[in-house]
Amino acid sequence: MLDRNDESCSIGVAFGQSSFTDLDFADDVSLLAELLELLVPILETMASEAASLGLVVNWQKTKVYNLWVAGRICH
DSSP: OGGGSOTTSOOBEEETTEEESEEEETTEEEEOBSSHHHHHHHHHHHHHHHHHTTOOOOTTTOOOOOOEETTEEOO
16 A cells, blocks of 8 residues: 655655555554654545545544654563
């Protein structure tokens, strides 16, 4: 789904040499971005792609978490 985004745009989160844009399990999806400004268009793309498959994003269950503080992961 996220392959349709502009490759020049840096999305996702880097862990060592690997970069991840999303984590999927069953009917749950976690989208990853370093900036909220990058996450909003990804959410819009996901909602559009889901709709084309007859699926609906439940925005009431959608959550945004900020895991980074001063360059380190919060616990």
